[in-house]
Amino acid sequence: MKVALGVSGGIAAYKAAEVVRLLQDRGIRVQVIMTQGAQQFVRPLTFAALSGEKVITDMFAAGGDENSQPNIDSAIEHIAVAQSIDALLVVPATADILAKFAQGIANDFLTTLYLATTAPVVVAPAMNVNMWSHPATQANLELLRQRGVRIVAPGDGYLACGMTGPGRLAENDLIVAAAMEGLAASQELAGETVLITAGPTRERIDPVRYLTNRSSGRMGYALAEAALRRGARVLLVSGPTSLTPAGGAEVTRVESAEQMRQAVLKLLPEATIVIKTAAVADFRPQRAAEQKIKRKGAMSLELELTTDILAELAHSKRSQIIIGFAAETENVLENARKKLMSKSLDAIVVNDVSREGVGFDSDRNAVTIITHSEVIEVPETTKWEVAQRVLDQAVRLRKVPQAT
Ligand SMILES: Cc1cc2nc3c(=O)[nH]c(=O)nc-3n(C[C@H](O)[C@H](O)[C@H](O)COP(=O)(O)O)c2cc1C
Numbered sequence: 001m002k003v004a005l006g007v008s009g010g011i012a013a014y015k016a017a018e019v020v021r022l023l024q025d026r027g028i029r030v031q032v033i034m035t036q037g038a039q040q041f042v043r044p045l046t047f048a049a050l051s052g053e054k055v056i057t058d059m060f061a062a063g064g065d066e067n068s069q070p071n072i073d074s075a076i077e078h079i080a081v082a083q084s085i086d087a088l089l090v091v092p093a094t095a096d097i098l099a100k101f102a103q104g105i106a107n108d109f110l111t112t113l114y115l116a117t118t119a120p121v122v123v124a125p126a127m128n129v130n131m132w133s134h135p136a137t138q139a140n141l142e143l144l145r146q147r148g149v150r151i152v153a154p155g156d157g158y159l160a161c162g163m164t165g166p167g168r169l170a171e172n173d174l175i176v177a178a179a180m181e182g183l184a185a186s187q188e189l190a191g192e193t194v195l196i197t198a199g200p201t202r203e204r205i206d207p208v209r210y211l212t213n214r215s216s217g218r219m220g221y222a223l224a225e226a227a228l229r230r231g232a233r234v235l236l237v238s239g240p241t242s243l244t245p246a247g248g249a250e251v252t253r254v255e256s257a258e259q260m261r262q263a264v265l266k267l268l269p270e271a272t273i274v275i276k277t278a279a280v281a282d283f284r285p286q287r288a289a290e291q292k293i294k295r296k297g298a299m300s301l302e303l304e305l306t307t308d309i310l311a312e313l314a315h316s317k318r319s320q321i322i323i324g325f326a327a328e329t330e331n332v333l334e335n336a337r338k339k340l341m342s343k344s345l346d347a348i349v350v351n352d353v354s355r356e357g358v359g360f361d362s363d364r365n366a367v368t369i370i371t372h373s374e375v376i377e378v379p380e381t382t383k384w385e386v387a388q389r390v391l392d393q394a395v396r397l398r399k400v401p402q403a404t
Contacts, residue, residue, distance in 0.1 A: 310324050328350055
């Protein structure tokens, strides 16, 4: 197990030295990365001596030797480190680092590593009390939280700046416990291949028009990122969306329900877990017109049923765990339970899309996860959190063979 320990430029930078030792006591390799700011407080030599590894201090001269020439190894080191670590821990995390992470600024090694890694990220902020309570810092923290970054809240007390209040670096045991949680999570889906479908489908009416629905794809994309962070290989079959998939996901882009069906059936043998969040069209025009249909007067569109991919999966699957999503507007739980049984699913995640502000086209969701033995309510929260709860169930279902 390997942790990248980022140290940024706060007065508490010296405390990170003890964290190196505590992690090593647990058999974890530690690669320290220091920002320029951190080097104003502590010399890299301290961390090199403690960790027994070269400390990364610069993006362009990896190794920290001012005279060394950038070479191809150093140029790609941030990617190599990103791929080799099981967690990224930042102690202390300055207001500046939190802002850069939140905004995706990548102007030094640590901030670039944050964007490049799919490993779990844990930050332990420490700063002056006013910097901590500033709306900008709080907004950045909220954004990071929504994206799954674990935040070890600072303690309350006397600060180096002479003020009293929140902002003091959390105690080391709390920081190490959060890092260990991140590490455990990073392994939960190791060896699993998770096939995720996301987004809407488009069913052509003519060359310029189509039938679609309000699905944004956010739920599936959040699941893809969360599964990657738990160590899974992720196959993402996506309908048209404006979202950028997490780096590391193997993406197949499709448009129609039929294309989605074919992609899913092709990838199914590789998958151990299938999570179907896509809002696949139930109906498509019987015949797509070859030319644009002229505006002549009222017209009617003959629709036919598309193939039910979930039902088909139930017949084609071998040992895979299959989790379906259902958007319902009435008799929500009853309808979901029927689908769980009739489609031989291992779990169904149902959301009531008649509710304002959650579900389709929103960052938030409120769902009920129904398995054959449990009903788990997930009250309104971010789609990232919902993704975590769904993956918790996937992990449990993989451990306990299901009789469906
Ligand atoms: C003496 C001193 C102490 C500082 N302590 C902190 C601190 O505890 N937390 C913080 O967020 N910034 C602190 N700063 C400000 C940061 O060093 C500054 O924002 C810097 O740009 C951070 O760079 P980095 O995030 O790349 O390490 C301090 C600055 C000085 C001069």
